[in-house]
Amino acid sequence: GAVVSQHPSWVICKSGTSVKIECRSLDFQATTMFWYRQFPKQSLMLMATSNEGSKATYEQGVEKDKFLINHASLTLSTLTVTSAHPEDSSFYICSAKHLYRDNEQYFGPGTRLTVT
Amino acid sequence: QKEVEQDPGPLSVPEGAIVSLNCTYSNSAFQYFMWYRQYSRKGPELLMYTYSSGNKEDGRFTAQVDKSSKYISLFIRDSQPSDSATYLCAMVTGGGNKLTFGTGTQLKVEL
Numbered sequence: 542g543a544v545v546s547q548h549p550s551w552v553i554c555k556s557g558t559s560v561k562i563e564c565r566s567l568d569f570q571a572t573t574m575f576w577y578r579q580f581p582k583q584s585l586m587l588m589a590t591s592n593e594g595s596k597a598t599y600e601q602g603v604e605k606d607k608f609l610i611n612h613a614s615l616t617l618s619t620l621t622v623t624s625a626h627p628e629d630s631s632f633y634i635c636s637a638k639h640l641y642r643d644n645e646q647y648f649g650p651g652t653r654l655t656v657t
Numbered sequence: 658q659k660e661v662e663q664d665p666g667p668l669s670v671p672e673g674a675i676v677s678l679n680c681t682y683s684n685s686a687f688q689y690f691m692w693y694r695q696y697s698r699k700g701p702e703l704l705m706y707t708y709s710s711g712n713k714e715d716g717r718f719t720a721q722v723d724k725s726s727k728y729i730s731l732f733i734r735d736s737q738p739s740d741s742a743t744y745l746c747a748m749v750t751g752g753g754n755k756l757t758f759g760t761g762t763q764l765k766v767e768l
Contacts (some may be wrong), residue, residue: 587755636701648700651698
């Protein structure tokens with residue numbers, strides 16, 4: 542149990558376009574989901590915290606107008622990278638906090654974004 | 658000083674060895690402690706979750722927490738090549754949401 546999926550797993554897009562990444566908790570409900578980015582050989586950097594039905598909370602230095610987050614249900618959160626640029630190329634990973642197992646977070650497999 | 662310190666490695670051990678991975682932390686408000694395993698180009702996988710000082714065992718893995726010393730460990734017995742990955746410690750305050758990660762230790766188990 543406690544499986545999180547992400548779609549797509551890999552995406553290449555052109556500079557200036559937008560990309561949407563989906564994060565789903567498949568067998569549990571999650572009122573809170575998190576979005577991270579990870580550069581090669583580095584640890585995860587939290588971008589934002591997403592609560593179902595409310596606005597996301599962004600970490601300092603993360604542009605909320607560039608990284609749009611929607612958490613419309615207890616099992617789905619989306620991250621849209623708007624007007625992507627090559628420097629946005631990274632590994633994006635979501636995690637979901639299990640509704641009934643406080644403090645346990647389960648991660649998705651990640652989405653590799655390459656902006657050309 | 659970082660809130661969580663973790664030796665990045667790399668750590669190379671022979672198959673069958675006992676592996677010890679460690680993290681220290683400075684924030685005494687951390688109450689819950691986790692170990693994640695991350696294979697290259699994959700998301701982290703939750704291995705162990707603990708919330709009290711002492712040991713917790715699950716198969717070949719043992720998580721140890723010493724809150725008085727602000728020190729946590731993960732032991733892997735009978736290590737296998739499939740254990741080769743990056744191991745991340747993570748912790749969160751009581752009632753908190755955000756995980757604070759260590760930098761991760763890269764482990765390689767060689768045949």
